Every structure is written in C-alpha cells, then in structure tokens.
Amino acid sequence: MNKNFIKIVLFAVLIAAISGCAQPPADDANTTEAPSEEIKLKIFHAGSLAVPLSELEKEFEALHPDVDVQRESMGSVKAVRQITDIGKKGDVIASADYTLIPSMMYPTYADWTVRFARNDMVLAYSTEKSKYADEINQENWYDILRKDDVVYGFSNPNFDPCGYRAVMVFQLAELNYGDDMIFDDLILSQTSITINDENGSYLIKTPEDMEPNTKRVSIRPKSVELVALLEQGGIDYAFEYRSVAVQHNLGFVDLPEKIDLSSVEYADFYKKVQLETVDGNTKTGKPIVYGISVPKNALHPELGLEFVKFVIGAEGQKVFKKVGQPPIVPAVGSGNLPGALQGLTTVKPSSLMVYSGAGMRKPMDEIGSLFEQKYGVSVNYNYGGSNTLLSQIELTETGDAYMPGATMYIDTAREKGFVDYEQNIAYHVPVIAVPEGNPAGVTCLNDLTKPGVKVVLGDAKAAAIGKLGDKLLEKNKIFDAVNANVAARAATVNELVIYTCMGTTDASIIWKASLIGTKSETDIIEIPTEQNIIKVIPIGTLTFSENKEYATMFVDFVASDEGRAVFEKHGFTAYPNPKYE
CATH class of the missing domain: 3.40.190.10 (Periplasmic binding protein-like II)
Structure with missing residues (x-):
C-alpha cells in the first residue's frame, strides 16, 4: 500500500478526533436556549x-x-x-x-x-376624476348626486356603521335643507331601502338585498373599498369618514354639522333618524364615537x-x-x-333615575335588570300615577327618563321643555275588571250605571287610567250615571287591581296588562273597540338628565325588539300594531 496514502488517512482520523474532542458535552448542548416564540x-x-x-x-x-x-x-x-x-x-x-x-x-x-x-361624515371625491368636482359644495351636493351621469356609493348598512350613517345623512339632509325629495330621489328610487315617518321621527329599513341601481349607486361591504373606486374613476362620490378622506388625500365636501354626525350639540337632531338593519337591530343617529x-x-x-x-x-x-x-x-x-x-x-354613571307609570312596573322591572346586565348601569324607578310623576319632574327637575301611561302626558312634558327624545313602546288597552265569579253580573259598560253596582275608578288628577276612564265614559255618554256609583278613586292602577282582587268593588276600568297574574281573583270583560279608547305608552329622555347618553341608550333599549318582547310577555301589545292604528 502506498505510504503517502496511509499518512493521509491517519492525518484525517487525527483531525476528526481533535474535532470531536472540541464539541461540548451532550448535556451542555441541551441547555442552549432556543429563541423565544413570537x-x-x-x-x-x-x-x-x-x-x-x-x-x-x-x-x-x-x-x-x-x-x-x-x-x-x-x-x-x-x-x-x-x-x-x-x-x-x-x-x-x-x-x-x-x-x-x-x-x-x-x-x-x-x-x-x-x-x-371621534369622526364625522363627508362626501369624498377624486379631484381629478370625479364629475363636477369643481362645482360641488356644501349647498349643492345632493343636486350633483341627482345628475343622471353621476355614480355615488356608500358601504353596506347591514355590515358597516359608515354605511348606515351614510343613509341617515340623506334623511338628515332633507330636514336640514328643507328639500323633502332628497331621500326619495337618492335612496328610495335607487335601492330597495324603505323609510317610515312617524311624528317627525324616521325609521329606515335596509333589507338583505338592497337592489342598487348599479348605474347610479355602488354599495360595498366596507367604506374603505370605495376609496379605490374613487381613485380609479369607477364612481364619482362616496360617503366616508373625514379621517379616511384625509388619509387618502381625497377631496371632500365638508357637510354641515347638523347632518355630519359629529356634534354633541346636534345630538337631539340626529336622534330623529333611526335605521333597522336586516338582523332586526335598530341604530339611532348619534355623534360618531x-x-x-x-x-x-x-x-x-x-x-x-x-x-x-x-x-x-x-x-x-x-x-x-x-x-x-x-x-x-x-x-x-x-x-x-x-x-x-x-x-x-x-x-359611566352607576345608575339612571326613571319615572314610570305604575301600570308598567312588571315589564319595566325586568327591562331594568336586562339593561344593567347589558350595559352595567342600574336603573332606579319612581313608580306612580302619570300626572303625579309629571308634577314631581316639574318640581325637582331631576331624573333621566319619563314613561307615562299615555302620550298626553309626554306631550305636556314636551311642551314644558322637559322631554327631548321619545319612542312609542306598547298599547294600554282598557277593560272592565270584576272580582272572580262576577258577583254583580257586569257584562258591559252600560251595566256600570245600574243601581247598586259599586264602581272604583282611577283618579283623573293622578293616574292615566283615571283620566282615560273618565273620557271613555264620556265618549259613551254614561259618565254621570257611572259616577253616581263610584265608591272610590285610586291614585294608581295597581291600587285598582287590589280593590278588585279583594272584592271590595263590583267593577273597575283597568289596563288589561295590569291584570296579568290575577286570573284566579278577577275576571275580564273586554270593551268593544268602537266604544274603547286605546292609548299608546311612550317613553322619553328628560332634558335635564346628567347622563344623557345612557338615558338615550335606555330609551332605545326599551323600544328595541328585546324591550318590546318583555312588554308582550307581560300582556301588552307592542307598538305598532295595525289592530289599534
């Protein structure tokens, strides 16, 4: 064998041995720290x-x-x-x-x-590609959008707050500019979105498929997707947040504060418009936060x-x-x-103070508990006759919300400047209540005029049911005859229920819902619709509330599907209902 080859092999073995000796012990190698996981x-x-x-x-x-x-x-x-x-x-x-x-x-x-x-709504556009960009301003933007060759966009109201705020802006614009066709021309005629007007308040509904006229309107899942369309010239105008327009160097129309959802000063004006999304949730116009x-x-x-x-x-x-x-x-x-x-x-505040008619105690107690669970704010109630509560509100000028048994009281509160935001919740339906077994044999209103029939009614100066009961009797031209049989007047509807359950009266006129849970102690005689007077139960925020934001949230919660369901659970008919309209 070649000696030189043997020397080379021996040298390689020696090098390998030296290298092996230079390696750290196995235990030491295992103690090396691995890089921490991100x-x-x-x-x-x-x-x-x-x-x-x-x-x-x-x-x-x-x-x-x-x-x-x-x-x-x-x-x-x-x-x-x-x-x-x-x-x-x-x-x-x-x-x-x-x-x-x-x-x-x-x-x-x-x-x-x-x-x-915070943020506010603007109408964004491309200074280079949008049609009429050199003409549009705060006073004519809605007329520019009306032009047949202009395409405008907003995000999907069912998915994106910017979208439902954009649709609200159209209706707020109608109110601000005095042009009652803005919403009709730019929303109703271009999409399947609908709107209802009730006493100056507006409820917009956005279906799952809004069926936009794509030659005029573009609806995208989120507002920032409209930016690329503006930059490419795919659309001319888009409703965006101011920040988005600024961040993308877009031109924009600086909308009036009264409609751009930016100012606490106009919070009460914004509240006039609500929007119900496809999932049934209702959004109320408010400053963007x-x-x-x-x-x-x-x-x-x-x-x-x-x-x-x-x-x-x-x-x-x-x-x-x-x-x-x-x-x-x-x-x-x-x-x-x-x-x-x-x-x-x-x-946030720890609690709210709400004045509520005594006849709504059961549903309102439950709603108060649900509101506290959801928002972490407890609700303290002052229950009583609607007129008595109104007098307390006028005297103290404290509290957050008022819920009387009929709209006449909230109308008075509004006229006095006590209420600035309202919702209608349910109906109060008067019935004749008699003790179980109906010992006096009462079958209708006219039976309350019979000699010897002992009647207890509500106090017209204190309770909604009292004032309503008197009007109902006057409507049927039997007030004097029934009044001759009145043995007592009660300050609240709950007192009327007690009188009837105890059998100390032969008959009383009571809200139907107030008798829930008294089936074993009372009988109910329905009053025909043509003889009856059905009342709407409202609720409103008080102008001197120190917790305005949460007071509004509470009113909206009572008016929500969840709140109205509680009222129905306790025997009320939720508002609106064609039967009583």
Whole structure:
C-alpha cells in the first residue's frame, strides 16, 4: 500500500478526533436556549381605523419585540361577528360605533368598552376624476348626486356603521335643507331601502338585498373599498369618514354639522333618524364615537389590555390627531372596566333615575335588570300615577327618563321643555275588571250605571287610567250615571287591581296588562273597540338628565325588539300594531 496514502488517512482520523474532542458535552448542548416564540396579537377592527392602527402597530411592536400584531380590517358589525358568530379568537376589538360592543357582545363575549376617538361624515371625491368636482359644495351636493351621469356609493348598512350613517345623512339632509325629495330621489328610487315617518321621527329599513341601481349607486361591504373606486374613476362620490378622506388625500365636501354626525350639540337632531338593519337591530343617529375592548375569548388578554392602553394613551392620541380622528381625552370607560384602565378613563354613571307609570312596573322591572346586565348601569324607578310623576319632574327637575301611561302626558312634558327624545313602546288597552265569579253580573259598560253596582275608578288628577276612564265614559255618554256609583278613586292602577282582587268593588276600568297574574281573583270583560279608547305608552329622555347618553341608550333599549318582547310577555301589545292604528 502506498505510504503517502496511509499518512493521509491517519492525518484525517487525527483531525476528526481533535474535532470531536472540541464539541461540548451532550448535556451542555441541551441547555442552549432556543429563541423565544413570537406572540401573535390578533385585532379585529373597523376599516376606518386601518391607518392609525397600522402606525400604532409598528410602535407597539418596537416596544414589544416578541409580539407580532396581526390586524384584520372590515366593517365593524362584521368585525364583531368574527368573534360572536364565527367563533374566532380576538385579543382586541375596535369598532367605529362603540355601542356595537355592548349591544352585540355583552355579557357573553365582552363586559367593558372604552370610547376613545371621534369622526364625522363627508362626501369624498377624486379631484381629478370625479364629475363636477369643481362645482360641488356644501349647498349643492345632493343636486350633483341627482345628475343622471353621476355614480355615488356608500358601504353596506347591514355590515358597516359608515354605511348606515351614510343613509341617515340623506334623511338628515332633507330636514336640514328643507328639500323633502332628497331621500326619495337618492335612496328610495335607487335601492330597495324603505323609510317610515312617524311624528317627525324616521325609521329606515335596509333589507338583505338592497337592489342598487348599479348605474347610479355602488354599495360595498366596507367604506374603505370605495376609496379605490374613487381613485380609479369607477364612481364619482362616496360617503366616508373625514379621517379616511384625509388619509387618502381625497377631496371632500365638508357637510354641515347638523347632518355630519359629529356634534354633541346636534345630538337631539340626529336622534330623529333611526335605521333597522336586516338582523332586526335598530341604530339611532348619534355623534360618531369609536369603541375598543378586549374580548372574553382573547388568547392574550393581558397583552390585549396593554394595546388598548397604548391606543388611548399619549402615543395613541398623537397618532389619531395626526390622521384626522380627534381622540377623546380622557377616554370614557363603561362596564366592568379593568383596574389597569381606570386611571386612564372617566367612568359611566352607576345608575339612571326613571319615572314610570305604575301600570308598567312588571315589564319595566325586568327591562331594568336586562339593561344593567347589558350595559352595567342600574336603573332606579319612581313608580306612580302619570300626572303625579309629571308634577314631581316639574318640581325637582331631576331624573333621566319619563314613561307615562299615555302620550298626553309626554306631550305636556314636551311642551314644558322637559322631554327631548321619545319612542312609542306598547298599547294600554282598557277593560272592565270584576272580582272572580262576577258577583254583580257586569257584562258591559252600560251595566256600570245600574243601581247598586259599586264602581272604583282611577283618579283623573293622578293616574292615566283615571283620566282615560273618565273620557271613555264620556265618549259613551254614561259618565254621570257611572259616577253616581263610584265608591272610590285610586291614585294608581295597581291600587285598582287590589280593590278588585279583594272584592271590595263590583267593577273597575283597568289596563288589561295590569291584570296579568290575577286570573284566579278577577275576571275580564273586554270593551268593544268602537266604544274603547286605546292609548299608546311612550317613553322619553328628560332634558335635564346628567347622563344623557345612557338615558338615550335606555330609551332605545326599551323600544328595541328585546324591550318590546318583555312588554308582550307581560300582556301588552307592542307598538305598532295595525289592530289599534
């Protein structure tokens, strides 16, 4: 064998041996630290928050090198549903309408909300490609949109707050400009969206398929999708948030404050317009306020909370100012607010004071409990006769809401300047109530005039049922004859129920719903519709409420499908109903 080859082999073996000796022991190798795994922080947010949150994402990641912020931008309703309906895990939820968090997520998916920024609606356009861009202004924009060669757009009202706010703006514009065809020309005739007008309040309904006339109108899932269409010349105008128009260097019509949903000063005007989405939820016109929270199913709740603190803190405030979304300083918290946020926010009221007719005690007690569960604000009631309560309101000028047994009382309250926002809830239907077994044999109103029949009625000066009972008797021309048989007048409808259950009266005129639960003690005699007087039960916010926002939320909650269902459960007929119209 070649000696040189043997030397080479021996040299290679020696090198390998030396290299092997140089390796660390196996135990030492196992103690080497592996790089830490990156934490993915998941955020679902409104499309109009994409720009500020993108900037804050970079700053947050710089402060937390082991965190990867992953954002999903979409319409706010859709963002919430990623968690509530689809079941995705989210560490932060940020909505362009803060009320979506309590209304859609409380109490199962979240239990607190922080309001942190504002915005307003504008009509955006491309200065280079939009038709009539050099002509359009605050006074003629709706006439420009009426032109046959103009295409305008808004986002889907069923998915995106910017969409339902855009549709509200059309109706607010009618009221502001005194042109009662704006909504008809630009919404009703171009889509399948509908609207109902009731005493100066408007309810818009958006079906699942809005059937837009695509030659004139473009409806997209979220408002930021319309930006690309503007930039490409696919549409001429789009309703956007001011911040979105500023961030994308678009031209825009600066709409009047009275219709752009920006000003607390015009909050009562905005309330005139409501919109019911396809899922049955009703949105009320109000100033645009963003909300943020950490969902209960968050994988990283502590880190999610850190991100929220970053958003509402000094750095976040600076970014939001820069991009045209004024921050709320300090931010406003509500619900079961984490202790870590309490120093950075102001807090919602602990309770509301509501004056309610005694006949609505059962449903209102239940609604108060539901409202507290959903919004974290308790409701204290002062029950009594409608007129008595009105006198108390006039005397004290305190409280948050008033719910009398008939609209005549809220009309008076409005005339006196006590009520500034109203909703109709249910019907009060008078019936004749008699003790179980009907010992006096009463079968109709005229039987109350018979000699020896002992009648107890409500006090017309204190209770709605008293005033209504007298009018009903006058309508049927039997007031004097029945009044001769009246043994007592009760201050509240609940006292009338007690009189009847105890058998101390032969008959009384009582609200039908007030007799629920007394079947074993009373009998009911229906009054024919042509002889009867059916009353509507309203509720309104009080002008001197110190908790205006939550007072309005309570009124809207009572008027919601959930609130009306409670009234029906307790024997009332929910408003509206063709039977009583």
